Amino acid sequence: MYRNFKFEVISSGSKSRLGILRTPHGDLQTPTFIFCGTKASVKGMFPEQLKKAGTQIILANTYHLFSHPGSEYIKNRGGLHKFIGWNGAMLTDSGGFQIFSLGHGSVSNEIKGKRSRVSMLARIEEDGAVFKSYWDGSTQLLTPEKSVKIQRDLGADLMVAFDECTPYHGNKKYTEESMERSHRWEKRSLEEFERNNDFSQALYGVVQGGIYADLRKRSAHFVNEQSFFGAAIGGTLGGSKEQMYEVVEMATGELNSSRPIHLLGIGGISDILRCIELGIDSFDCVHPTRIARHGGALVKRVYRDAADREHINLKRAQYSVEDDPIESDCDCVTCQTFSRAYLHYLLKANELLALSAIAVHNIRFMNRFMEEIRVAIAHDNLNEVRKKWV
RNA sequence: GGAGGGGUGGCCGAGCGGUCAAUGGCAGCAGACUGUAAAUCUGCCGACGAAAGUCUACGUAAGUUCAAAUCUUACCCCCUCCA
Numbered sequence: 001m002y003r004n005f006k007f008e009v010i011s012s013g014s015k016s017r018l019g020i021l022r023t024p025h026g027d028l029q030t031p032t033f034i035f036c037g038t039k040a041s042v043k044g045m046f047p048e049q050l051k052k053a054g055t056q057i058i059l060a061n062t063y064h065l066f067s068h069p070g071s072e073y074i075k076n077r078g079g080l081h082k083f084i085g086w087n088g089a090m091l092t093d094s095g096g097f098q099i100f101s102l103g104h105g106s107v108s109n110e111i112k113g114k115r116s117r118v119s120m121l122a123r124i125e126e127d128g129a130v131f132k133s134y135w136d137g138s139t140q141l142l143t144p145e146k147s148v149k150i151q152r153d154l155g156a157d158l159m160v161a162f163d164e165c166t167p168y169h170g171n172k173k174y175t176e177e178s179m180e181r182s183h184r185w186e187k188r189s190l191e192e193f194e195r196n197n198d199f200s201q202a203l204y205g206v207v208q209g210g211i212y213a214d215l216r217k218r219s220a221h222f223v224n225e226q227s228f229f230g231a232a233i234g235g236t237l238g239g240s241k242e243q244m245y246e247v248v249e250m251a252t253g254e255l256n257s258s259r260p261i262h263l264l265g266i267g268g269i270s271d272i273l274r275c276i277e278l279g280i281d282s283f284d285c286v287h288p289t290r291i292a293r294h295g296g297a298l299v300k301r302v303y304r305d306a307a308d309r310e311h312i313n314l315k316r317a318q319y320s321v322e323d324d325p326i327e328s329d330c331d332c333v334t335c336q337t338f339s340r341a342y343l344h345y346l347l348k349a350n351e352l353l354a355l356s357a358i359a360v361h362n363i364r365f366m367n368r369f370m371e372e373i374r375v376a377i378a379h380d381n382l383n384e385v386r387k388k389w390v
Numbered sequence: 391g392g393a394g395g396g397g398u399g400g401c402c403g404a405g406c407g408g409u410c411a412a413u414g415g416c417a418g419c420a421g422a423c424u425g426u427a428a429a430u431c432u433g434c435c436g437a438c439g440a441a442a443g444u445c446u447a448c449g450u451a452a453g454u455u456c457a458a459a460u461c462u463u464a465c466c467c468c469c470u471c472c473a
Binding site: 034036037043044061091093094095096100101102121135160165206262264265268271283284286287288289291293294295307313347350354355 | 420430
Protein backbone atom coordinates (compact mmCIF):
# COMPACT_ATOMS: atom_id res chain seq x y z
CA MET A 1 0.00 0.00 0.00
CA TYR A 2 2.90 2.38 0.68
CA ARG A 3 5.37 0.70 -1.63
CA ASN A 4 7.21 3.92 -2.48
CA PHE A 5 7.54 4.90 1.13
CA LYS A 6 9.49 3.47 3.96
CA PHE A 7 10.35 4.43 7.49
CA GLU A 8 13.51 2.90 8.87
CA VAL A 9 14.59 3.35 12.43
CA ILE A 10 18.37 3.45 12.46
CA SER A 11 19.01 3.71 16.12
CA SER A 12 16.94 4.16 19.21
CA GLY A 13 18.66 3.82 22.51
CA SER A 14 16.06 5.46 24.65
CA LYS A 15 12.77 6.61 23.18
CA SER A 16 14.46 9.18 20.97
CA ARG A 17 15.25 7.71 17.62
CA LEU A 18 17.15 8.34 14.45
CA GLY A 19 15.48 7.34 11.22
CA ILE A 20 15.11 7.63 7.50
CA LEU A 21 11.77 8.33 5.94
CA ARG A 22 11.87 7.44 2.25
CA THR A 23 9.54 9.34 -0.06
CA PRO A 24 9.29 9.67 -3.86
CA HIS A 25 10.88 13.10 -3.49
CA GLY A 26 13.82 12.08 -1.41
CA ASP A 27 14.81 10.55 1.88
CA LEU A 28 14.21 12.50 5.06
CA GLN A 29 16.64 12.17 7.88
CA THR A 30 14.59 12.12 11.05
CA PRO A 31 13.95 13.72 13.43
CA THR A 32 13.16 16.50 11.04
CA PHE A 33 11.36 19.82 10.96
CA ILE A 34 8.74 20.67 8.36
CA PHE A 35 8.46 24.35 7.45
CA CYS A 36 5.03 25.75 6.84
CA GLY A 37 4.24 27.01 3.38
CA THR A 38 0.55 27.17 4.05
CA LYS A 39 -0.51 28.92 0.90
CA ALA A 40 2.00 27.07 -1.27
CA SER A 41 4.86 29.32 -0.29
CA VAL A 42 7.15 29.49 2.67
CA LYS A 43 6.60 33.21 3.00
CA GLY A 44 9.41 35.18 1.48
CA MET A 45 11.59 32.20 0.58
CA PHE A 46 12.89 30.88 -2.71
CA PRO A 47 13.00 27.06 -2.87
CA GLU A 48 16.71 27.47 -3.49
CA GLN A 49 17.13 29.32 -0.21
CA LEU A 50 15.20 26.64 1.64
CA LYS A 51 17.42 23.98 0.14
CA LYS A 52 20.61 25.87 0.92
CA ALA A 53 19.45 26.23 4.49
CA GLY A 54 19.21 22.46 4.70
CA THR A 55 15.45 22.08 4.43
CA GLN A 56 14.26 18.56 3.69
CA ILE A 57 10.54 19.01 3.58
CA ILE A 58 7.88 21.71 3.55
CA LEU A 59 4.15 21.70 3.99
CA ALA A 60 1.13 23.29 2.37
CA ASN A 61 -2.44 23.49 3.53
CA THR A 62 -5.46 21.77 2.04
CA TYR A 63 -8.05 24.24 3.24
CA HIS A 64 -6.19 27.32 2.06
CA LEU A 65 -5.41 25.95 -1.37
CA PHE A 66 -8.94 24.63 -1.71
CA SER A 67 -10.30 28.12 -1.00
CA HIS A 68 -7.86 29.63 -3.42
CA PRO A 69 -6.77 28.91 -6.11
CA GLY A 70 -8.47 25.49 -5.97
CA SER A 71 -6.85 22.08 -6.09
CA GLU A 72 -7.95 21.35 -9.66
CA TYR A 73 -6.09 24.44 -10.72
CA ILE A 74 -2.91 23.25 -9.05
CA LYS A 75 -3.40 19.77 -10.48
CA ASN A 76 -3.63 21.34 -13.92
CA ARG A 77 -0.40 23.18 -13.29
CA GLY A 78 1.27 19.84 -12.74
CA GLY A 79 0.78 19.49 -8.99
CA LEU A 80 2.26 21.33 -6.05
CA HIS A 81 5.89 20.34 -6.49
CA LYS A 82 5.99 21.61 -10.03
CA PHE A 83 3.75 24.61 -9.41
CA ILE A 84 5.91 26.00 -6.62
CA GLY A 85 9.26 24.85 -7.95
CA TRP A 86 10.13 22.61 -5.04
CA ASN A 87 11.48 19.18 -5.86
CA GLY A 88 11.92 18.01 -2.29
CA ALA A 89 9.43 16.19 -0.12
CA MET A 90 6.16 17.82 0.84
CA LEU A 91 3.33 17.28 3.23
CA THR A 92 -0.18 18.67 3.03
CA ASP A 93 -2.16 19.25 6.16
CA SER A 94 -5.79 18.22 5.93
CA GLY A 95 -7.54 21.43 6.91
CA GLY A 96 -8.55 20.05 10.28
CA PHE A 97 -6.63 22.76 12.06
CA GLN A 98 -8.64 25.44 10.24
CA ILE A 99 -11.87 24.13 11.78
CA PHE A 100 -10.22 25.10 15.00
CA SER A 101 -8.41 28.30 14.09
CA LEU A 102 -11.26 29.71 12.04
CA GLY A 103 -13.91 28.44 14.41
CA HIS A 104 -12.51 29.39 17.76
CA GLY A 105 -10.28 32.39 17.24
CA SER A 106 -6.55 32.53 17.30
CA VAL A 107 -4.60 29.64 18.65
CA SER A 108 -2.75 31.36 21.43
CA ASN A 109 -5.85 33.07 22.76
CA GLU A 110 -7.72 29.81 22.76
CA ILE A 111 -4.98 27.92 24.50
CA LYS A 112 -4.56 30.60 27.12
CA GLY A 113 -8.27 30.78 27.65
CA LYS A 114 -8.66 34.33 26.41
CA ARG A 115 -10.83 33.98 23.35
CA SER A 116 -10.99 37.16 21.40
CA ARG A 117 -12.41 36.77 17.93
CA VAL A 118 -16.11 36.42 17.85
CA SER A 119 -16.78 35.78 14.21
CA MET A 120 -17.00 32.06 13.62
CA LEU A 121 -15.85 31.07 10.20
CA ALA A 122 -16.25 27.35 10.70
CA ARG A 123 -18.78 24.95 12.11
CA ILE A 124 -18.86 21.19 12.38
CA GLU A 125 -21.37 18.70 11.08
CA GLU A 126 -21.12 14.94 10.93
CA ASP A 127 -20.42 15.00 7.23
CA GLY A 128 -17.64 17.54 7.53
CA ALA A 129 -16.84 21.12 8.38
CA VAL A 130 -18.66 24.10 6.95
CA PHE A 131 -16.45 27.08 6.29
CA LYS A 132 -17.27 30.62 5.39
CA SER A 133 -14.37 31.44 3.15
CA TYR A 134 -12.27 34.36 4.31
CA TRP A 135 -11.17 34.58 0.70
CA ASP A 136 -14.45 35.32 -1.02
CA GLY A 137 -17.15 34.85 1.61
CA SER A 138 -18.57 31.76 -0.04
CA THR A 139 -19.74 28.82 2.02
CA GLN A 140 -17.66 25.70 1.63
CA LEU A 141 -18.05 22.18 2.92
CA LEU A 142 -14.90 20.27 3.59
CA THR A 143 -15.38 16.55 4.16
CA PRO A 144 -12.85 13.78 4.73
CA GLU A 145 -13.37 12.56 1.18
CA LYS A 146 -12.97 16.04 -0.21
CA SER A 147 -9.86 16.72 1.86
CA VAL A 148 -8.22 13.56 0.54
CA LYS A 149 -9.28 14.32 -3.02
CA ILE A 150 -7.81 17.80 -2.72
CA GLN A 151 -4.63 16.39 -1.28
CA ARG A 152 -4.49 13.95 -4.19
CA ASP A 153 -4.73 16.86 -6.60
CA LEU A 154 -2.06 18.74 -4.73
CA GLY A 155 0.17 15.71 -4.83
CA ALA A 156 2.32 16.12 -1.74
CA ASP A 157 4.22 13.05 -0.63
CA LEU A 158 2.71 12.92 2.80
CA MET A 159 -0.88 13.71 3.53
CA VAL A 160 -2.92 13.88 6.69
CA ALA A 161 -6.35 12.44 7.41
CA PHE A 162 -9.11 14.96 7.98
CA ASP A 163 -9.70 15.51 11.68
CA GLU A 164 -10.96 18.14 14.05
CA CYS A 165 -8.23 19.86 16.01
CA THR A 166 -9.94 19.93 19.38
CA PRO A 167 -9.81 23.14 21.36
CA TYR A 168 -8.46 23.47 24.87
CA HIS A 169 -11.77 24.82 26.07
CA GLY A 170 -14.19 21.99 25.94
CA ASN A 171 -14.90 19.39 28.53
CA LYS A 172 -14.11 15.72 28.36
CA LYS A 173 -17.50 14.95 26.89
CA TYR A 174 -16.94 17.27 23.97
CA THR A 175 -13.38 16.10 23.52
CA GLU A 176 -14.51 12.48 23.41
CA GLU A 177 -17.31 13.16 20.95
CA SER A 178 -14.94 15.16 18.82
CA MET A 179 -12.36 12.39 18.96
CA GLU A 180 -14.90 9.78 17.93
CA ARG A 181 -15.98 11.99 15.06
CA SER A 182 -12.38 12.50 14.05
CA HIS A 183 -11.94 8.73 14.06
CA ARG A 184 -14.93 8.33 11.76
CA TRP A 185 -13.54 11.06 9.53
CA GLU A 186 -10.12 9.47 9.51
CA LYS A 187 -11.61 6.15 8.49
CA ARG A 188 -13.44 7.85 5.68
CA SER A 189 -10.19 9.61 4.73
CA LEU A 190 -8.44 6.27 4.58
CA GLU A 191 -11.19 4.68 2.52
CA GLU A 192 -11.06 7.53 0.07
CA PHE A 193 -7.30 7.29 0.02
CA GLU A 194 -7.34 3.58 -0.75
CA ARG A 195 -9.88 4.00 -3.53
CA ASN A 196 -7.40 5.91 -5.66
CA ASN A 197 -4.02 4.99 -4.33
CA ASP A 198 -1.36 5.42 -6.99
CA PHE A 199 1.45 4.86 -4.50
CA SER A 200 2.83 8.37 -4.87
CA GLN A 201 1.47 9.47 -1.51
CA ALA A 202 1.27 8.22 2.04
CA LEU A 203 -1.40 8.99 4.61
CA TYR A 204 -1.00 9.86 8.28
CA GLY A 205 -3.70 9.26 10.85
CA VAL A 206 -4.19 11.74 13.68
CA VAL A 207 -4.32 11.01 17.39
CA GLN A 208 -6.84 13.17 19.23
CA GLY A 209 -8.19 12.93 22.76
CA GLY A 210 -7.24 16.30 24.24
CA ILE A 211 -5.54 16.21 27.58
CA TYR A 212 -7.14 12.96 28.73
CA ALA A 213 -4.89 9.95 29.05
CA ASP A 214 -7.59 7.36 28.45
CA LEU A 215 -8.81 9.16 25.34
CA ARG A 216 -5.32 9.64 23.96
CA LYS A 217 -4.70 5.96 24.52
CA ARG A 218 -7.87 4.96 22.76
CA SER A 219 -7.11 7.30 19.91
CA ALA A 220 -3.56 6.01 19.54
CA HIS A 221 -4.88 2.48 19.39
CA PHE A 222 -7.41 3.49 16.78
CA VAL A 223 -4.66 4.95 14.61
CA ASN A 224 -2.49 1.86 15.13
CA GLU A 225 -5.29 -0.38 13.95
CA GLN A 226 -5.85 1.53 10.73
CA SER A 227 -3.56 1.15 7.77
CA PHE A 228 -2.00 4.58 8.01
CA PHE A 229 1.59 5.07 7.01
CA GLY A 230 2.32 7.26 9.98
CA ALA A 231 0.70 8.84 12.99
CA ALA A 232 0.36 12.51 13.82
CA ILE A 233 -0.44 13.84 17.24
CA GLY A 234 -2.94 16.65 17.08
CA GLY A 235 -5.50 18.63 18.98
CA THR A 236 -4.89 20.65 22.08
CA LEU A 237 -1.83 19.65 24.01
CA GLY A 238 -2.91 21.34 27.19
CA GLY A 239 -2.42 24.68 28.81
CA SER A 240 1.19 24.42 29.91
CA LYS A 241 4.47 23.07 28.67
CA GLU A 242 4.54 20.33 31.24
CA GLN A 243 1.06 19.23 30.31
CA MET A 244 2.05 19.26 26.68
CA TYR A 245 4.87 16.81 27.31
CA GLU A 246 2.55 14.61 29.32
CA VAL A 247 -0.01 14.57 26.52
CA VAL A 248 2.64 13.77 23.92
CA GLU A 249 3.85 10.93 26.06
CA MET A 250 0.33 9.59 26.44
CA ALA A 251 0.29 9.18 22.68
CA THR A 252 3.83 8.12 21.87
CA GLY A 253 3.68 5.56 24.61
CA GLU A 254 0.87 3.80 22.81
CA LEU A 255 1.69 4.35 19.17
CA ASN A 256 3.09 1.67 16.88
CA SER A 257 6.81 2.39 16.97
CA SER A 258 7.50 1.05 13.50
CA ARG A 259 5.64 4.00 12.00
CA PRO A 260 6.85 7.59 11.88
CA ILE A 261 5.28 9.83 14.48
CA HIS A 262 4.62 13.47 13.71
CA LEU A 263 3.79 16.15 16.25
CA LEU A 264 1.49 18.70 14.71
CA GLY A 265 2.12 22.39 15.29
CA ILE A 266 4.97 22.39 17.75
CA GLY A 267 8.18 24.27 17.06
CA GLY A 268 9.76 25.70 20.19
CA ILE A 269 13.40 24.73 20.69
CA SER A 270 12.98 23.22 24.13
CA ASP A 271 9.66 21.66 23.12
CA ILE A 272 11.24 19.89 20.17
CA LEU A 273 14.05 18.48 22.23
CA ARG A 274 11.71 17.23 24.91
CA CYS A 275 9.34 15.70 22.42
CA ILE A 276 12.11 13.96 20.53
CA GLU A 277 12.98 12.33 23.81
CA LEU A 278 9.39 11.18 23.94
CA GLY A 279 9.66 9.54 20.53
CA ILE A 280 8.64 12.17 17.99
CA ASP A 281 10.14 11.89 14.50
CA SER A 282 8.92 15.04 12.83
CA PHE A 283 7.50 18.45 13.63
CA ASP A 284 5.90 21.28 11.77
CA CYS A 285 5.28 24.77 13.00
CA VAL A 286 4.79 28.30 11.75
CA HIS A 287 6.79 29.68 14.63
CA PRO A 288 10.29 29.99 13.08
CA THR A 289 9.02 31.68 9.94
CA ARG A 290 6.33 33.75 11.61
CA ILE A 291 8.46 35.25 14.33
CA ALA A 292 11.04 36.03 11.65
CA ARG A 293 8.50 38.28 9.98
CA HIS A 294 7.90 39.91 13.34
CA GLY A 295 11.57 40.60 13.87
CA GLY A 296 12.40 37.56 15.98
CA ALA A 297 15.64 35.71 15.28
CA LEU A 298 16.16 32.33 16.90
CA VAL A 299 19.35 32.09 18.92
CA LYS A 300 21.23 29.55 20.93
CA ARG A 301 21.61 30.12 24.63
CA VAL A 302 24.80 32.19 24.50
CA TYR A 303 23.29 34.73 22.14
CA ARG A 304 20.20 35.49 24.16
CA ASP A 305 19.52 38.91 25.61
CA ALA A 306 18.11 39.99 28.94
CA ALA A 307 14.63 38.86 27.95
CA ASP A 308 16.05 35.32 27.91
CA ARG A 309 13.83 33.87 25.21
CA GLU A 310 14.60 31.38 22.47
CA HIS A 311 14.79 34.32 20.10
CA ILE A 312 15.96 37.91 20.16
CA ASN A 313 13.65 40.66 19.02
CA LEU A 314 15.73 42.58 16.50
CA LYS A 315 13.30 45.48 16.64
CA ARG A 316 14.56 46.31 20.11
CA ALA A 317 16.55 49.54 20.25
CA GLN A 318 19.59 47.82 21.71
CA TYR A 319 20.31 46.09 18.39
CA SER A 320 20.72 49.34 16.50
CA VAL A 321 24.35 49.41 17.56
CA GLU A 322 25.28 45.73 17.50
CA ASP A 323 27.60 45.14 14.58
CA ASP A 324 27.85 41.36 14.95
CA PRO A 325 25.59 38.93 13.11
CA ILE A 326 22.59 37.31 14.78
CA GLU A 327 24.84 34.38 15.70
CA SER A 328 28.53 34.58 14.95
CA ASP A 329 28.81 30.80 14.61
CA CYS A 330 25.90 30.51 12.20
CA ASP A 331 26.64 29.55 8.60
CA CYS A 332 23.45 30.98 7.09
CA VAL A 333 23.66 33.61 4.37
CA THR A 334 22.14 36.21 6.64
CA CYS A 335 24.71 35.76 9.38
CA GLN A 336 27.47 35.66 6.77
CA THR A 337 26.28 38.94 5.31
CA PHE A 338 24.35 41.15 7.70
CA SER A 339 24.84 42.60 11.16
CA ARG A 340 22.17 42.80 13.81
CA ALA A 341 22.32 46.57 13.43
CA TYR A 342 21.55 46.37 9.72
CA LEU A 343 18.68 43.95 10.28
CA HIS A 344 17.35 46.25 12.99
CA TYR A 345 17.53 49.16 10.60
CA LEU A 346 15.82 47.19 7.82
CA LEU A 347 12.98 46.28 10.18
CA LYS A 348 12.55 49.88 11.25
CA ALA A 349 12.70 51.02 7.66
CA ASN A 350 10.08 48.47 6.76
CA GLU A 351 12.25 46.87 4.15
CA LEU A 352 11.07 43.45 2.96
CA LEU A 353 14.63 42.19 2.93
CA ALA A 354 14.59 42.06 6.72
CA LEU A 355 11.73 39.56 6.76
CA SER A 356 13.36 37.18 4.33
CA ALA A 357 16.77 37.59 5.85
CA ILE A 358 15.62 36.69 9.34
CA ALA A 359 13.54 33.82 7.99
CA VAL A 360 16.61 32.43 6.25
CA HIS A 361 18.43 32.48 9.56
CA ASN A 362 15.59 30.87 11.48
CA ILE A 363 15.21 28.15 8.89
CA ARG A 364 18.91 27.42 8.90
CA PHE A 365 18.83 27.55 12.69
CA MET A 366 16.08 24.94 12.89
CA ASN A 367 17.71 22.69 10.34
CA ARG A 368 21.04 22.87 12.07
CA PHE A 369 19.38 22.23 15.39
CA MET A 370 17.81 19.08 13.95
CA GLU A 371 21.11 18.05 12.35
CA GLU A 372 22.88 18.27 15.68
CA ILE A 373 20.09 16.39 17.37
CA ARG A 374 20.45 13.56 14.88
CA VAL A 375 24.16 13.36 15.49
CA ALA A 376 23.56 13.47 19.21
CA ILE A 377 21.01 10.67 19.13
CA ALA A 378 23.57 8.50 17.34
CA HIS A 379 26.05 9.25 20.09
CA ASP A 380 23.46 9.19 22.81
CA ASN A 381 24.28 12.64 24.14
CA LEU A 382 21.20 14.76 23.65
CA ASN A 383 22.04 16.59 26.84
CA GLU A 384 24.97 18.24 25.09
CA VAL A 385 22.56 19.60 22.52
CA ARG A 386 20.30 20.80 25.29
CA LYS A 387 23.14 22.68 26.99
CA LYS A 388 24.08 24.43 23.80
CA TRP A 389 20.69 25.17 22.23
CA VAL A 390 18.20 25.34 25.08
C1' G B 391 -1.32 96.62 -2.58
C1' G B 392 -6.38 93.73 -2.40
C1' A B 393 -9.26 89.12 -1.01
C1' G B 394 -9.32 84.66 1.52
C1' G B 395 -7.43 80.32 4.36
C1' G B 396 -4.38 78.63 8.22
C1' G B 397 -0.80 78.18 12.66
C1' U B 398 -2.82 71.99 17.82
C1' G B 399 1.68 67.38 21.56
C1' G B 400 8.51 64.51 17.57
C1' C B 401 5.61 64.67 12.54
C1' C B 402 0.75 64.59 9.92
C1' G B 403 -4.02 65.78 11.44
C1' A B 404 -9.20 66.03 14.25
C1' G B 405 -11.48 69.16 17.72
C1' C B 406 -14.12 74.95 17.34
C1' G B 407 -17.04 77.50 25.03
C1' G B 408 -17.26 73.10 29.81
C1' U B 409 -17.46 65.82 29.65
C1' C B 410 -9.79 68.09 26.59
C1' A B 411 -3.64 66.30 28.73
C1' A B 412 -6.73 67.04 23.80
C1' U B 413 -9.85 61.55 18.42
C1' G B 414 -6.92 59.30 14.50
C1' G B 415 -2.54 58.00 11.87
C1' C B 416 2.85 57.91 11.71
C1' A B 417 7.29 57.69 14.37
C1' G B 418 9.16 55.98 19.29
C1' C B 419 9.34 52.10 23.51
C1' A B 420 8.02 47.24 24.91
C1' G B 421 5.18 42.59 24.67
C1' A B 422 2.75 38.40 22.27
C1' C B 423 3.19 34.78 18.48
C1' U B 424 3.61 26.72 18.45
C1' G B 425 -0.92 21.52 12.07
C1' U B 426 -0.39 30.61 9.38
C1' A B 427 -7.53 34.82 8.31
C1' A B 428 -0.48 36.88 10.83
C1' A B 429 5.19 41.70 6.73
C1' U B 430 0.03 40.47 12.25
C1' C B 431 -1.94 41.66 17.00
C1' U B 432 -1.64 44.08 22.05
C1' G B 433 0.03 47.72 25.57
C1' C B 434 2.61 52.41 26.70
C1' C B 435 3.56 57.01 24.44
C1' G B 436 3.67 65.97 27.77
C1' A B 437 6.56 66.29 32.73
C1' C B 438 6.99 64.43 37.91
C1' G B 439 4.68 60.21 40.57
C1' A B 440 3.84 53.23 42.30
C1' A B 441 -0.94 55.56 42.52
C1' A B 442 -4.32 59.27 43.71
C1' G B 443 -2.78 63.54 41.85
C1' U B 444 0.06 67.98 40.75
C1' C B 445 2.22 71.00 37.08
C1' U B 446 3.06 72.77 32.01
C1' A B 447 0.52 72.84 27.29
C1' C B 448 -3.22 73.99 21.18
C1' G B 449 1.87 80.70 17.21
C1' U B 450 2.71 85.36 20.82
C1' A B 451 0.36 88.88 24.00
C1' A B 452 -3.80 91.02 26.15
C1' G B 453 -9.00 90.44 26.98
C1' U B 454 -14.43 88.40 27.46
C1' U B 455 -16.39 84.39 30.63
C1' C B 456 -17.79 80.85 36.63
C1' A B 457 -15.10 78.20 32.51
C1' A B 458 -11.16 79.23 26.37
C1' A B 459 -7.44 74.89 21.89
C1' U B 460 -12.41 76.73 20.94
C1' C B 461 -14.98 83.84 21.39
C1' U B 462 -12.61 89.21 20.87
C1' U B 463 -8.41 92.46 19.76
C1' A B 464 -3.37 93.34 18.46
C1' C B 465 1.04 91.35 16.80
C1' C B 466 4.28 87.49 14.39
C1' C B 467 4.63 83.72 10.75
C1' C B 468 2.76 80.46 6.60
C1' C B 469 -0.24 79.33 2.21
C1' U B 470 -3.74 80.38 -2.03
C1' C B 471 -5.99 83.70 -5.47
C1' C B 472 -6.33 88.75 -7.70
C1' A B 473 -3.45 93.23 -9.19
